[in-house]
Amino acid sequence: MPDTIDAYTHVLTEQFYDTLVAEYDFQGLTGDPSFLWDLDRRLGDMDEYGIDRQVLTLALPPLWQGMDGETALELTKLANDEVRRIADDHPDRFVPVGTIPKVNEEFMAEFDRCIDELDMAGIQMFSNVDGEPIDRPRFHPLFERAERHDAPLWMHPQLHDWYDWASEYMEHRLFGWPFDTTLALSRLVFGGVTEAYDFDLLAHHGGGMVPFYGGRIDSFVRSRREYPENYADTDLPELSERASDHFREFYADTAVSGSAIAHDCAHGFFGDDRLVFGTDYPFGPGRGREWIESGLLAVDGMDLDESARERVLGGNVAALVE
Numbered sequence: 666m667p668d669t670i671d672a673y674t675h676v677l678t679e680q681f682y683d684t685l686v687a688e689y690d691f692q693g694l695t696g697d698p699s700f701l702w703d704l705d706r707r708l709g710d711m712d713e714y715g716i717d718r719q720v721l722t723l724a725l726p727p728l729w730q731g732m733d734g735e736t737a738l739e740l741t742k743l744a745n746d747e748v749r750r751i752a753d754d755h756p757d758r759f760v761p762v763g764t765i766p767k768v769n770e771e772f773m774a775e776f777d778r779c780i781d782e783l784d785m786a787g788i789q790m791f792s793n794v795d796g797e798p799i800d801r802p803r804f805h806p807l808f809e810r811a812e813r814h815d816a817p818l819w820m821h822p823q824l825h826d827w828y829d830w831a832s833e834y835m836e837h838r839l840f841g842w843p844f845d846t847t848l849a850l851s852r853l854v855f856g857g858v859t860e861a862y863d864f865d866l867l868a869h870h871g872g873g874m875v876p877f878y879g880g881r882i883d884s885f886v887r888s889r890r891e892y893p894e895n896y897a898d899t900d901l902p903e904l905s906e907r908a909s910d911h912f913r914e915f916y917a918d919t920a921v922s923g924s925a926i927a928h929d930c931a932h933g934f935f936g937d938d939r940l941v942f943g944t945d946y947p948f949g950p951g952r953g954r955e956w957i958e959s960g961l962l963a964v965d966g967m968d969l970d971e972s973a974r975e976r977v978l979g980g981n982v983a984a985l986v987e
Contacts, residue, residue, distance in 0.1 A: 667980055669717050669942065670716075670720065670978070670979040671716050671719045671942060671943060671944050672720050672941040673722065673941075674719045674953075675724035676722070676723065676748065676751065677723070677724050682702070684743060689736065689740070708755070708758060710953065710954055714954075714961060716957065720760045721751060721760065722789045723748060734769065738771050741766060742775060745764060746783070748761045748763065748764075749761050749783045749784075763775075764789040765779070766791060766794070768807050773806050777814075786986035787816050787817040787818060788810075790807060790819070791820070791822070791823040792825075792845045793849065796825060798856070800852040800853055805862070811862070811866075817864070817916075818864060819867050819869070820846065820867065820868050820869060821869050822846045823842075824842075824845075842869075842870065843873040844873065845873075846868055846873035847873035847878075850868055850873065854904070855902060860904065860905060866915050867915070867916040870920050870945075871927055871928075871930070872912075872915060876930045879934050886901060913934065916940070916981070917939065917941070918940075919940065919963070923956055923958075923959025923960050925962075929967060929968075937969065937977065941982040941985075
């Protein structure tokens, strides 16, 4: 029986968090954060629900926003070393993914170190960098490095400027994060990045809004090409295939909070070979336990043959990281 692999989980270490608080006066996480580094609880939950391995990515993406480059680089190196250490302590259970929050020569050297020296399985990046879209030319080295190393990218949504009242009921994360994921994937396609570079990218939270709006993507492109006089402010690139097919080249996880309908929608768009089981652990009810249980039940209820089910539960992400 192939391994069941949770392809998108989050972690901090106590050393990293203490460094943030003590040396950088970080105030971005309230309450007790120890659930993020409680490995005994994590391993117990994995055993209880039959999760053979977890892919580990660093938690708290908003901490990088507005941070100066020198500080961010120091913390990035510490974070990557810490995630590697956890995986070294439990090599059969955890798959380490590095984090690269910004793009310049120094951060690309850290990308190289993550892959060449730390032997990490891939790199976590974000859906925007300090509010700038990721298709801007100055961010292209990230995708060039991913192609050069054949290193998959884990794209986590990042907070973005929106209405000033959008955080009152958590809308900035509840809906804003999937929306920012959708914008980022769109920019990669329509900005020509997916045509220019050959890389694999795993999009969090079921690929955002993309699966639901697959038909809208193609019809919008067609209408703007058929009636250019009505859309003079739209600059569409010449793509080598249908726009939606470019979006289908991405991978997406099933971190959609256990919604069976959302699982089916993501699978209907991305298919058997581009959908991977993921939970967002240890976030969510029961410190992540509920999303493991409901996510596994949702995959079990999908209309998949046994081979496809095994690929979604572990085979697809294993092919990315091994």
